[in-house]
Amino acid sequence: MHDFAELLDRLVLTPQRNAKIKLMADYFRTAPDPDRGYALASLSGTLTLSTVKPQLLKQLVLERLDEVLFQYSYDYVGDLAETISLVWEPSKDAVQEKIDLSLSAIVTQLQSASRADVHGVVRTLLDQLDGSSRFAFLKLITGGMRIGVSARLVKQALAEMGNVDIVEIESLWHGLEPPYLDLFQWLEGKSEKPRLSMPAVFHSVMLATPLSESDFASLDPKDFAAEWKWDGIRVQLANLAGTRRLYSRSGDDISGAFPDVLEAANFEGIIDGELLVGGTARTNRATRSFSDLQQRLNRKMVTRKMIEDYPAFIRGYDLLFAGEEDIRGRNFVERRERLAELINAAPPDRFDLSPLVAFSSWDELDSLRRAPPNPVIEGIMLKRLDSPYTAGRMKGPWFKWKRDPYNIDAVLMYAQRGHGKRSSFYSDFTFGVWTDKDGPETLVPVGKAYFGFTDAELEILDRYVRENTIERFGPVRSIRAEPDHGFVVEVAFEGINVSSRHKSGVAMRFPRIARLREDKLPRDADRLETLVAMIAPLV
Amino acid sequence: MLAGAILPAILLLMKPEALLYSTPRGLYCERGDFYIDPVQPVERALITHGHADHARSGHAKVLATRETLDIMRIRYGEDFCGTAESSELGKVLSIDGVDVSFHPAGHVLGSAQILVQAEGTRIVVSGDYKRRRDPTCAGFEPVPCDVFITEATFGLPVFHHPDDRGEIAKLLTSLKQFPERTHLVGAYALGKAQRVIALLRESGYHEPIFIHGALAKLCGYYQQHGISLGELRPATVDSSERQSFAGKIVIGPPSAFADRWARRFPDPIAIFASGWMLVRQRAKQRGVELPMIISDHCDWPELLATIKEVAPSQVWVTHGREEALVRWCELQGIPARPLHLVGYEDEGD
Numbered sequence: 001m002h003d004f005a006e007l008l009d010r011l012v013l014t015p016q017r018n019a020k021i022k023l024m025a026d027y028f029r030t031a032p033d034p035d036r037g038y039a040l041a042s043l044s045g046t047l048t049l050s051t052v053k054p055q056l057l058k059q060l061v062l063e064r065l066d067e068v069l070f071q072y073s074y075d076y077v078g079d080l081a082e083t084i085s086l087v088w089e090p091s092k093d094a095v096q097e098k099i100d101l102s103l104s105a106i107v108t109q110l111q112s113a114s115r116a117d118v119h120g121v122v123r124t125l126l127d128q129l130d131g132s133s134r135f136a137f138l139k140l141i142t143g144g145m146r147i148g149v150s151a152r153l154v155k156q157a158l159a160e161m162g163n164v165d166i167v168e169i170e171s172l173w174h175g176l177e178p179p180y181l182d183l184f185q186w187l188e189g190k191s192e193k194p195r196l197s198m199p200a201v202f203h204s205v206m207l208a209t210p211l212s213e214s215d216f217a218s219l220d221p222k223d224f225a226a227e228w229k230w231d232g233i234r235v236q237l238a239n240l241a242g243t244r245r246l247y248s249r250s251g252d253d254i255s256g257a258f259p260d261v262l263e264a265a266n267f268e269g270i271i272d273g274e275l276l277v278g279g280t281a282r283t284n285r286a287t288r289s290f291s292d293l294q295q296r297l298n299r300k301m302v303t304r305k306m307i308e309d310y311p312a313f314i315r316g317y318d319l320l321f322a323g324e325e326d327i328r329g330r331n332f333v334e335r336r337e338r339l340a341e342l343i344n345a346a347p348p349d350r351f352d353l354s355p356l357v358a359f360s361s362w363d364e365l366d367s368l369r370r371a372p373p374n375p376v377i378e379g380i381m382l383k384r385l386d387s388p389y390t391a392g393r394m395k396g397p398w399f400k401w402k403r404d405p406y407n408i409d410a411v412l413m414y415a416q417r418g419h420g421k422r423s424s425f426y427s428d429f430t431f432g433v434w435t436d437k438d439g440p441e442t443l444v445p446v447g448k449a450y451f452g453f454t455d456a457e458l459e460i461l462d463r464y465v466r467e468n469t470i471e472r473f474g475p476v477r478s479i480r481a482e483p484d485h486g487f488v489v490e491v492a493f494e495g496i497n498v499s500s501r502h503k504s505g506v507a508m509r510f511p512r513i514a515r516l517r518e519d520k521l522p523r524d525a526d527r528l529e530t531l532v533a534m535i536a537p538l539v
Numbered sequence: 540m541l542a543g544a545i546l547p548a549i550l551l552l553m554k555p556e557a558l559l560y561s562t563p564r565g566l567y568c569e570r571g572d573f574y575i576d577p578v579q580p581v582e583r584a585l586i587t588h589g590h591a592d593h594a595r596s597g598h599a600k601v602l603a604t605r606e607t608l609d610i611m612r613i614r615y616g617e618d619f620c621g622t623a624e625s626s627e628l629g630k631v632l633s634i635d636g637v638d639v640s641f642h643p644a645g646h647v648l649g650s651a652q653i654l655v656q657a658e659g660t661r662i663v664v665s666g667d668y669k670r671r672r673d674p675t676c677a678g679f680e681p682v683p684c685d686v687f688i689t690e691a692t693f694g695l696p697v698f699h700h701p702d703d704r705g706e707i708a709k710l711l712t713s714l715k716q717f718p719e720r721t722h723l724v725g726a727y728a729l730g731k732a733q734r735v736i737a738l739l740r741e742s743g744y745h746e747p748i749f750i751h752g753a754l755a756k757l758c759g760y761y762q763q764h765g766i767s768l769g770e771l772r773p774a775t776v777d778s779s780e781r782q783s784f785a786g787k788i789v790i791g792p793p794s795a796f797a798d799r800w801a802r803r804f805p806d807p808i809a810i811f812a813s814g815w816m817l818v819r820q821r822a823k824q825r826g827v828e829l830p831m832i833i834s835d836h837c838d839w840p841e842l843l844a845t846i847k848e849v850a851p852s853q854v855w856v857t858h859g860r861e862e863a864l865v866r867w868c869e870l871q872g873i874p875a876r877p878l879h880l881v882g883y884e885d886e887g888d
Binding site for chain 2: 077
């Protein structure tokens with residue numbers, strides 16, 4: 001347990017992606033079976049443990065600690081699991097029988113404990129674990145690690161450990177179970193790649209590369225089909241041998257949040273498409289925006305009301321398996337014909353086919369791209385007619401040609417130091433635009449950006465922050481921003497939505513600092529009305 | 540007269556509040572006309588240890604251990620006070636009928652508790668203290684007393700400092716795991732930095748350690764005192780040699796990390812050696828990636844154990860989290876009160 005606890009402690013505080021991968025890969029290399037398998041399960045969210053209520057933990061602590069002292073402690077630390085892990089004093093009465101404190105032993109013990117036993121089991125474990133392990137243990141039993149590690153990152157660490165492509169891990173993933181003995185055997189080169197018994201597993205998706213100006217010369221429009229790039233999330237729906245699953249692009253199982261879509265799947269096979277909310281083309285109702293879709297994302301369960309208010313559907317892009325038959329080796333045209341047949345017979349309110357965009361020249365397609373017929377379109381996809389469906393992001397068969405980003409001029413308002421390489425630089429910026437919505441003309445923050453600039457530009461920004469700080473709040477500096485004195489930056493972003501969580505009422509997607517506008521005065525920066533006008537009208 | 544039999548016995552003992560009380564300038568002994576760790580310049584000051592919030596410059600007369608006086612001289616220059624007098628540990632000096640003596644506190648080199656006694660009343664001002672072994676200074680010695688004045692920097696049940704060898708091991712593991720990164724360790728210039736270096740040496744790390752300029756004189760002073768710190772090099776190299784810091788340990792005061800100074804190092808990993816690092820959120824807020832929980836103060840169980848061991852009839856609590864420690868004393872039936880002294884940093888560890 002101690003090694004796992006130490007890993008969690010490091011992961012919580014390590015901001016860099018590559019360092020996180022290294023920490024996890026090193027752990028997987030050195031930890032024994034089946035501990036590492038349970039660690040993998042808890043990091044990737046596949047470990048099922050009945051969780052322990054905070055109330056019970058509090059009761060346990062108060063058996064030993066004065067309530068006032070506990071309250072002072074909790075107020076200071078702020079997190080219940082951490083407070084308990086820190087204040088816990090092992091009981092000095094009666095030498096307790098030493099128990100197995102490996103992660104796997106703990107998991108097994110918790111899984112077999114009856115409701116009535118839980119109290120005693122948790123108390124004994126808290127008594128015998130060291131401080132750091134107590135924290136890991138409490139995180140495990142209260143559910144929700146929240147340590148800034150996604151399932152995809154964990155898989156990346158597995159790929160690094162075994163020196164295999166992450167695609168291989170992803171396609172195996174949903175056919176395997178904790179403690180993943182066969183997976184680790186294979187990654188260590190001690191056995192063959194595991195063979196899966198469950199058919200409805202995730203198959204790594206085919207990804208497109210961005211199209212650049214220089215590509216056109218070598219590409220012939222006649223070799224390609226064009227489709228709109230819809231602004232939802234890319235999904236894979238598998239329905240085989242009685243198992244139905246909905247996977248995100250990275251292979252996370254999101255079935256629980258979309259029972260409406262899964263239940264409607266009346267075909268056998270695996271399709272690739274865009275998950276959207278609203279009406280399908282076949283029902284002649286409007287597709288709704290990404291922010292509406294967000295209402296349904298990141299949920300384990302979904303209410304009936306949610307389903308009614310935000311009905312989900314899939315706009316089909318591709319067919320990987322027709323029934324049990326793997327057709328990924330066939331060309332795009334063939335696969336699409338079979339997809340069209342399948343969707344035609346599927347419920348019209350839950351499935352439609354992504355339409356092709358007719359064009360004869362790149363110029364013509366470019367003008368269509370600039371003025372798409374629907375606000376939920378974020379660009380164009382180009383797919384070679386003769387391309388098979390291949391996992392991963394290979395340059396050539398598929399291209400994405402995004403709509404140009406939005407741009408505004410905004411004023412820097414706050415800055416915060418970055419992490420790692422950037423820990424001595426003010427590199428995280430909050431920027432704002434002008435408004436007189438609530439009275440006098442003032443700047444209102446509209447977003448945060450921490451990339452987009454070059455190293456040289458960062459030095460300029462950092463120097464400006466240091467020389468123009470007006471106030472400090474902990475790690476945050478407030479920067480001088482007046483009509484005639486301040487720093488203007490050009491912010492590029494991919495989209496903008498209404499947001500009730502932000503004071504300004506708007507939220508940007510992927511904002512980044514595109515250019516420093518030292519030539520501009522803050523008074524020339526954009527106004528909130530300009531941003532509000534950019535929000536896609538609800539159709 | 541009925542009370543006559545009892546009165547003389549009580550009169551023999553001076554009320555502790557009359558012997559020592561807090562004023563805006565610090566803890567004051569009226570009878571001896573001296574202050575202990577005053578926060579403003581005074582006529583006569585007794586100083587427990589050399590940390591800047593306890594040892595300020597500009598007093599007319601200063602009484603402290605020889606090491607504390609040396610440290611003040613290093614930090615403030617030769618004219619840090621009017622006249623300096625050094626006190627040998629354990630030796631009793633009389634100041635206008637008040638007996639004072641200095642006893643090791645185990646906090647940093649030269650740190651001492653001060654025992655103040657008059658008319659049979661004994662008060663120990665512990666200053667900052669710790670109970671763990673520290674290769675760089677003499678260990679705390681409990682001194683029997685009527686009133687024990689304790690700090691409460693880590694006076695909350697959450698604080699359980701782990702074994703410092705384990706914390707040093709974390710740093711050594713990280714050096715192996717990330718040999719391409721500079722391991723930038725924040726540690727206070729007096730005490731903590733030297734202790735971390737000494738602990739690294741004890742753990743078998745014998746590579747040169749690079750130090751920030753602010754640490755140089757104090758490290759030199761510790762070395763003169765026979766505390767072996769191994770090979771130390773200044774962390775000031777021109778940019779052409781940046782890469783030479785990869786996989787090396789660089790130690791500097793925590794404040795230097797936010798500074799442009801930190802930029803000379805390739806891909807630094809931010810480490811901080813402090814008791815505060817126990818709470819993950821605090822480490823996170825400071826942007827610390829590798830917290831080393833190494834403290835020069837007592838943790839909660841050590842505070843309680845010390846109070847039990849010293850067994851005073853009263854406890855006065857100074858800077859830190861007074862309320863929790865006072866509450867604990869109350870639960871134990873030990874009279875206790877906070878002193879509300881101002882001017883001592885709660886953060887300095």
